[in-house]
Amino acid sequence: MDLSTLRYAESHEWAKLDGSLVTVGITQFAVDQLTDVTHLQLPKVGAAVTAGQAFGEIESVKAVFDLNAPVTGEVVEVNSKLATDPSPINADCYEAGWMLKVKLAAGANLDHLMDKARYDEQAASDGH
Amino acid sequence: MTNLRTALYDWHASHGGRMVPFAGWEMPVQYTGIVAEHQAVRTSAGVFDISHMGRLSFPGKDVLPFLEDIFTNSVASMKLDQVRYGLVCNDRGQILDDVLIYRWPYGYSMVVNGANRTKIVAWLEAHVAGRDVAVADLTLETAMIALQGPKSLAIAAGLFDVDPSTLKYYYAAPALYCRQPCVVSRTGYTGEDGLEVIVPKDLAVTLWSEIVERGALPCGLGARDTLRLEAAMPLYGHELDETIDPVQAGLGWAVKFDKPFLGREAIQARDAHRPVRVGLALDGKRAAREGSTILLGGQAVGRVTSGSFAPTLDRPVAMGYVAPPYTKPGLTLDVDIRGTATPATVVALPFYKRAK
Numbered sequence: 001m002d003l004s005t006l007r008y009a010e011s012h013e014w015a016k017l018d019g020s021l022v023t024v025g026i027t028q029f030a031v032d033q034l035t036d037v038t039h040l041q042l043p044k045v046g047a048a049v050t051a052g053q054a055f056g057e058i059e060s061v062k063a064v065f066d067l068n069a070p071v072t073g074e075v076v077e078v079n080s081k082l083a084t085d086p087s088p089i090n091a092d093c094y095e096a097g098w099m100l101k102v103k104l105a106a107g108a109n110l111d112h113l114m115d116k117a118r119y120d121e122q123a124a125s126d127g128h
Numbered sequence: 129m130t131n132l133r134t135a136l137y138d139w140h141a142s143h144g145g146r147m148v149p150f151a152g153w154e155m156p157v158q159y160t161g162i163v164a165e166h167q168a169v170r171t172s173a174g175v176f177d178i179s180h181m182g183r184l185s186f187p188g189k190d191v192l193p194f195l196e197d198i199f200t201n202s203v204a205s206m207k208l209d210q211v212r213y214g215l216v217c218n219d220r221g222q223i224l225d226d227v228l229i230y231r232w233p234y235g236y237s238m239v240v241n242g243a244n245r246t247k248i249v250a251w252l253e254a255h256v257a258g259r260d261v262a263v264a265d266l267t268l269e270t271a272m273i274a275l276q277g278p279k280s281l282a283i284a285a286g287l288f289d290v291d292p293s294t295l296k297y298y299y300a301a302p303a304l305y306c307r308q309p310c311v312v313s314r315t316g317y318t319g320e321d322g323l324e325v326i327v328p329k330d331l332a333v334t335l336w337s338e339i340v341e342r343g344a345l346p347c348g349l350g351a352r353d354t355l356r357l358e359a360a361m362p363l364y365g366h367e368l369d370e371t372i373d374p375v376q377a378g379l380g381w382a383v384k385f386d387k388p389f390l391g392r393e394a395i396q397a398r399d400a401h402r403p404v405r406v407g408l409a410l411d412g413k414r415a416a417r418e419g420s421t422i423l424l425g426g427q428a429v430g431r432v433t434s435g436s437f438a439p440t441l442d443r444p445v446a447m448g449y450v451a452p453p454y455t456k457p458g459l460t461l462d463v464d465i466r467g468t469a470t471p472a473t474v475v476a477l478p479f480y481k482r483a484k
Contacts, residue, residue, distance in 0.1 A: 035350070036163040038437040038444075039413035057466075059414060061162045061437050062350055064466070 001094040007110045008119035009052075009070040014094065015110055022071050022110070024100040026058070029123040031093045034060040037086040042067075042099055047075045049102055051112065056099075058089075067099070072108040077101035134179035135271045135332035145348065151242035153180040156348040165351035166439045169318050170482075173277035174347035175339045178317075182245030183270055183326060184252070185237040188261030195236055198255055198390050199229060200374055200383040206231040211298045211313050214382045216248065221373045221394030224251060226364055228315065230300050237311075239272075241364045255390070271332035275339055276322035276355075278482075283342045284323055287335070288312055292323050306331055317352065319359025320482055357445060358438050360407060360478035366418060366433040367405055367447055373398050376449070378405040378477070403430055403449035407479060408463065408472040410444040413437065416463040416470070422448055423462040423469060429454050432463060438479060445479050446472065 006014045012030035016023040031037075039059040049055045049069035056067040079098050082088065088096035114122065132153045141147060145156030156177065158165060168174045186194065195203045201214030210231050216224045225244040230237045240248045245267060252263045275284060281293045290303040292312050300313035311326040327335055340346060353363070362368050367377055373395045374383050385392060410416060416435035421428050430450030438445045446463065454461060457476045462469040 035158060035161050038415070041414075059437075061354060061415075061439070062157075064415070064417075 003094065004116045006094070007070070007113035007115065009068060009113055010122065011066075011068040012123070013068055013070045015070040015113060017110055020104050021076065022073065022102045022104060023098050024070060024102060025093055025098045026067065026089065027119070027123070028093055030065075031090055031097075034058065034062070034065070035090075036061050037089050039064075040082050040086045040089070040099075042078050042080070042083065043075050045075055045078055049073060049075060049100075051108070058086075069102070070113055071102055071104060071110060073102040073104045075100050076103045132180075132268075134177055135329040136177045136179065136336055139333055139336060140177065140346075143346065145346070148349070150349055151180050151245075153242060155180060156346070158348040158350045159346045162348075162350035162354060163439045165345060165347035166354045168345040169277045169320055169347060169351065169355055170440050171278070173275060173279040173283050173322075173344040174318075174351065175336065175344040176274040176276065176347050176352055177271070177332075177336070178274050178324065178352075179267075179271040179329075179332070180242035181267075181272055182240040182242060182248065183237065183266045183272065184240065184249065185264045185266055186235060186261050187264060188259070190259035190261040191235050194256065194259050194261045195229060195238075196387065196389065198252065199227075200389055200391070201229075202384045202387060203229060203231075203236070204387075208233060209299050209301055211300050211315055213298075215368075215374045215379060216251075217374070217389075217391030217395070218370065219391055219394060221391035221396075221398060222370045223364075223368045223372055223374060223377070224248060224370065226362065226368055226379075230311070230313070232302065237266075243365060269329060270326050271329045271335075272324060272326050273332070273336055273339065274316055274318075274322065274324045275344055276316045276318040276320045277344070278321060279343065280320070280322040283339060283344055284312075287338065295323075305335060317359075317361055318355040319361070319478065319480055320355075353434075354436050354439055357434055357436055357447070358440055358478070358480035360447065362405070362447075363434060372449075376402050376404050401452060404452050404455050405433075405477075406430070406448060406450050406455045407475045407477040408432075408435075408446045408448065408461065409441075409475045409479065410435075410446065410463060410473075411471045413444065414465050414468075414470060415444040416446040416448075416465055416472070420446075420448075421464040422450055422454075422472070423464060424454060426469075429461065435463075440480055445475075447477075 422430035435446030
């Protein structure tokens with residue numbers, strides 16, 4: 001996966017555009033903050049998601065965090081295997097750990113998201 | 129105010145320790161991962177920097193009556209080299225701290241929670257009341273390392289002039305490490321066999337490195353919390369605070385009502401209907417966290433004080449306080465987890481007990 005083809009939200013979700021479908025997951029930075037994922041709550045197929053708003057939650061031994069949609073649209077596919085085994089998120093967050101596929105709403109795009117360089121910069125200053 | 133750093137700070141930071149502020153110190157919350165570190169302690173051995181804990185000693189001939197006055201457990205009946213757990217309470221019987229007292233040939237010392245060190249030192253000094261005893265805070269000159277897990281004693285063999293495997297549980301020994309005086313005790317906060325060692329701070333890195341080289345996995349506060357939670361050990365600021373008395377916290381075994389101590393009468397006079405500590409095993413995978421409401425039939429009956437996914441039990445567990453009628457093991461309650469009522473079964477504590 002060429003990470004420079006992805007776009008990034010401030011809240012550490014990534015988005016990959018393929019035509020009008022966007023695949024969504026969380027970044028390695030987020031995975032490192034979370035550590036071992038124990039639980040994941042994802043929306044159902046057909047659910048509407050709005051950029052910047054929560055679509056689910058992710059929980060680790062340490063804490064629980066909202067998952068925020070990087071784009072606006074309709075959920076057309078969910079990686080439902082993660083509900084029983086979230087370990088692909090820790091192992092491979094950009095490929096096997098993908099969470100949703102979203103069909104972009106009319107007029108919606110990824111312009112508000114950061115490119116890899118800007119995201120890396122932001123994550124570095126965020127880092128603790 | 130900047131946080132304090134233990135003698136092991138540089139080691140933690142340069143070996144993958146993720147540093148966080150805790151109790152006024154910079155401490156590692158994890159290295160390789162909380163679950164991996166937790167499992168290492170349960171199956172092998174892990175090593176923790178616990179230098180943030182307060183280490184006090186009490187020079188002066190009146191130390192015994194002084195401690196007897198402010199400690200809920202019996203000091204006078206302690207044997208030489210014994211270590212005893214108990215509470216220090218205010219005059220309303222509410223817990224100021226949970227502490228360990230060590231009895232030595234020359235006197236006594238005490239280990240207190242890092243978060244309470246300043247509070248307890250000031251409070252103890254204020255309660256000397258003209259007796260010939262002083263409170264000496266040795267925390268900043270020393271370091272403390274916990275080695276925990278079934279392989280601990282094998283790892284520690286030969287490190288000290290004393291053989292720690294001869295120590296009984298909750299006994300300590302003055303010992304030499306690199307020819308300098310240290311303290312080794314067979315105590316811990318994980319529910320596993322193990323040792324806690326107090327060394328002069330200049331020896332901390334040497335001892336820690338030697339223990340790691342011998343196969344103990346560096347562990348942080350994250351695993352320390354999941355381990356003590358499974359063992360149902362209370363944590364000050366969660367199960368214990370200045371609104372809670374020892375009996376409702378389930379620590380009546382650490383209180384000797386047949387001797388006078390500050391807060392005794394107040395504890396005995398506490399309301400019989402006050403909430404009592406309980407253990408809950410939750411359905412599903414979502415963890416209850418501190419502050420979550422405990423419900424029965426939609427009515428609030430208590431609150432969670434600690435909760436997490438428990439790696440050894442492979443399910444979320446929680447401790448909290450509920451009204452006395454709802455503490456019966458087997459009873460199904462609910463915990464409100466971010467708006468969803470999640471079934472939770474009352475279970476007898478501890479959640480985990482090591483095989484003997």
